[in-house]
Amino acid sequence: MNNQPSGLMLAGVSKRFGATHALIDGHLHLRPGEVHTLLGENGSGKSTLVKILGGVHRSDAGSITLDGVPVNSRSPRAAMDLGIAVVFQEVLTAGNQSVLENVWLGSHGMFRRRLGRAGQRSITRDVLSRIAGEVPLDLPAGQLSLSERQSICIARALVRRPKVLILDESTASLDVKSRDLLFVELRRLKAEGTAILFISHRMDEVEEISDRVTVLRSGRSVSTVDRSDLSIDRLITDMTGNSGHDQTRRLPHDPGDIILRGTALRLSPASAPIDFELRAGEVVGLAGLEGHGQDQFIKRLAGVAAGPGSVDRILPEGDKGLTERNGDDLGVAYLPRERRGESLFESMSIRENFALPTLAKDRRGGLLDTRNTARRFEAFAQSLSLRFGAGQDAISTLSGGNQQKVLLARWLATDPKVLLLNDPTRGVDIGTKREIYAILHRLSAEGMSVVILSSEIDELVELVDRVLVFRDQAVFAQIDHSNLSTESIVAAYFGQKSEVHT
Incomplete structure (x- = not known):
C-alpha cells in the first residue's frame, strides 16, 4: 500500500550557483485541486525552485515526488512528460510566427500529428477564448499586445492538460480583463483536480485566488498558511523578517x-x-x-x-x-517596461549593463578606465542596496528585482x-x-x-x-x-x- 501523499512534494531541496546558495531548504506540498501560492522577496529562491521543477536546473540535494513517484527532470521536455507545465514571468513568444504556431511550440511531434492541424486549431481556439477572448490564430504574435502574448504563453501550457501548472508571475503582464478570465479558468482547472502553483507579488491576487500560501525567505521555506488564516501583515512579516509595512x-x-x-x-x-x-x-x-x-x-x-x-x-x-x-x-532618462526585450543585455556582465550609456565618463586618453567604471558602479550599488556576487558576473544571475536596480542605476548615472x-x-x-x-x-x-x-x-x-x-x-x-x-x-x-x- 502506497502511503505517499498525492500531489507534488518537495523536501529539503537545495541549489548552489558557485558561491551563491540560491536555495537552501525548500519544502512544499502542492495538492491536487488547489491553488497554492509561493511568496517571497526577489532572491528568496522562488525562481530557482520553479526552474528545478521545470527541468531548467537540477537540484543539488533533497527529494521531489509527484504522486509518490520520484521526479528527476533533466530537461524542460522531461518535466512536460511528467505532466509539469511552467509559464515563466518573461513573455516568450516568436513574434514572426502565428498565434497557433506559438501555442504549439515545443510540443511533441507525435502529439501534434495525432491531433492534426484541425485539432490543434480547435483546441487553441477553445483555450484562448477562455483566457483571452477572441484572438486571430493566424496573426503573427508580434502584432499582439503584451497581455495577449502572455495569454499565448499560458495557453501553450494549458493545451498540454498538465497535472501540475506553475504560473511564475504570469499575471504581471496581463491586463485586468485577461487576469480575471485566467482566474475563472484556474478555478475550473482546480475543480478538475489540477494542482496549481501560483507566484505573484500582488497581494490582492494572493488573497483572491489562494487556497494556501508558502513563504520563502533567503532560500528557505519559512511558513505555510491556509486561506482561513491569511493575513497580509503576517505574510509580509514572514517574507521580510520584519513586522509592519x-x-x-x-x-x-x-x-x-x-x-x-x-x-x-x-x-x-x-x-x-x-x-x-x-x-x-x-x-x-x-x-x-x-x-x-x-x-x-x-x-x-x-x-x-x-x-x-x-x-x-x-x-x-x-x-x-x-x-x-x-x-x-x-x-531625460527613460526606463522601459520590458527588461528582457528592451533593456537587458543578457550576454554581458552586471557592470557592463550598468555602464553602457556612460562609458564616456570612464575614458582617459581614448582608453577605457575599467577601474573608474567599477568605482562608479559600486557607489550606485551601495546607494540602491543592490545585492550581487561580483560586478563581472552575468546579469542573468541576478533576481528580477536586482536586475531592475541595475537598470535604474544605469540611468541615474546619466545625472x-x-x-x-x-x-x-x-x-x-x-x-x-x-x-x-x-x-x-x-x-x-x-x-x-x-x-x-x-x-x-x-x-x-x-x-x-x-x-x-x-x-x-x-x-x-x-x-x-x-x-x-x-x-x-x-x-x-x-x-x-x-x-x-x-
Whole structure:
C-alpha cells in the first residue's frame, strides 16, 4: 500500500550557483485541486525552485515526488512528460510566427500529428477564448499586445492538460480583463483536480485566488498558511523578517519651474489632444486599463515614439525638442517596461549593463578606465542596496528585482533631471519595491522630476503628486494629491468622474 501523499512534494531541496546558495531548504506540498501560492522577496529562491521543477536546473540535494513517484527532470521536455507545465514571468513568444504556431511550440511531434492541424486549431481556439477572448490564430504574435502574448504563453501550457501548472508571475503582464478570465479558468482547472502553483507579488491576487500560501525567505521555506488564516501583515512579516509595512505616503509640496512640456499630443487619429507640463521635483503618475494610451504617452515623452504634437525640454537657453537621440544630452532618462526585450543585455556582465550609456565618463586618453567604471558602479550599488556576487558576473544571475536596480542605476548615472519609468516595479517583490519607493522619494526631494507609469494603484497613491488616468487613448481625468485614492483611480478607469477632476 502506497502511503505517499498525492500531489507534488518537495523536501529539503537545495541549489548552489558557485558561491551563491540560491536555495537552501525548500519544502512544499502542492495538492491536487488547489491553488497554492509561493511568496517571497526577489532572491528568496522562488525562481530557482520553479526552474528545478521545470527541468531548467537540477537540484543539488533533497527529494521531489509527484504522486509518490520520484521526479528527476533533466530537461524542460522531461518535466512536460511528467505532466509539469511552467509559464515563466518573461513573455516568450516568436513574434514572426502565428498565434497557433506559438501555442504549439515545443510540443511533441507525435502529439501534434495525432491531433492534426484541425485539432490543434480547435483546441487553441477553445483555450484562448477562455483566457483571452477572441484572438486571430493566424496573426503573427508580434502584432499582439503584451497581455495577449502572455495569454499565448499560458495557453501553450494549458493545451498540454498538465497535472501540475506553475504560473511564475504570469499575471504581471496581463491586463485586468485577461487576469480575471485566467482566474475563472484556474478555478475550473482546480475543480478538475489540477494542482496549481501560483507566484505573484500582488497581494490582492494572493488573497483572491489562494487556497494556501508558502513563504520563502533567503532560500528557505519559512511558513505555510491556509486561506482561513491569511493575513497580509503576517505574510509580509514572514517574507521580510520584519513586522509592519513602513509605508509612508508622499506629502504634498510645492513643485518648482516647468521642466518638460508636451503640446497637442495625439495618441490616435480620433483621440483628444493632450497638453502636459511637468515641474521640477514633481512626481506624476500615469494609470489606466491596459491598452488605453498610457504606455504610448510615456514613450512620446521619452521621444521613443512618434506622433502628432511636440515634447520640449524647458532650458534656460530655450526650449529644445525631445527625440530618442538627444534625451541623454537634455537630461531625460527613460526606463522601459520590458527588461528582457528592451533593456537587458543578457550576454554581458552586471557592470557592463550598468555602464553602457556612460562609458564616456570612464575614458582617459581614448582608453577605457575599467577601474573608474567599477568605482562608479559600486557607489550606485551601495546607494540602491543592490545585492550581487561580483560586478563581472552575468546579469542573468541576478533576481528580477536586482536586475531592475541595475537598470535604474544605469540611468541615474546619466545625472538626469527628468526620469521616466514605465511600470518599474512589475514583477518586483515587496521589499525591493519599498527600496525603490524610498529612492524615488529622495530623488524628487533633491529636485528630480519623475513620471511613473504603474499598473499597481496602491503604488501610485503612495508615490505621486497627481495621477493622469487614460481612457480611449486620451487623458480622461487628472486626480490631484488631495483627491488621490484607490477609489478615485478605479472610478476613472471605468469612466466615472464623480470623485475626480477632469
